[in-house]
Amino acid sequence: MRDAEAIAFVKLVSADGHEFLMxxxxxxxxxxxxxxxxxxxxxxxxxxxxxxxxxxxYVLERVVKYLHYKTQHSTSTSRIPEFAIEPEVALELLIAAKYLDC
Structure with missing residues (x-):
């Protein structure tokens, strides 16, 4: 059986081999x-x-940042600051977000 620390994180791997722990x-x-x-x-x-x-x-990195941002602000009762998205990656992020249903 895996130890609790290993189960606490999931590894996301992009098309070009970049790995992100989340x-x-x-x-x-x-x-x-x-x-x-x-x-x-x-x-x-x-x-x-x-x-x-x-x-x-570079798209998966932004997705990981957004998922943390979304979780951090999910219970906020005040105005949530805007999550900045660069125009040059906006379309790719939209496609990834649609696929990931987030």
Whole structure:
């Protein structure tokens, strides 16, 4: 059985091989697609690694930042600051967000 620390994080791997560690609770709470992969009987649930062959590293990095941002501000009752998105990556982020259902 894996130790608790290993299960606390999930590794996300981009198309170009960049790896990002993310708190499992954040990943599950922020993305329906990731939640289904990690809670189902998929290989990703066993390996605790999710590969995204169609998402570039610089896009996946922004997605990870956004998922943490979303979790951090999900219970806020005050005005949530804008999450800045550079115009040159906006379309790719939109496609990734649609796929990840976040």
């Amino acid at each position: 708190a499992r609770t954040v990943a599950i709470a922020s993305s329906k697609t990731i939640r289904l992969m990690l809670e189902g009987s998929f290989r990703e649930a066993q390996d605790n690694v999710i590969r995204f062959p169609d998402i570039a590293g």
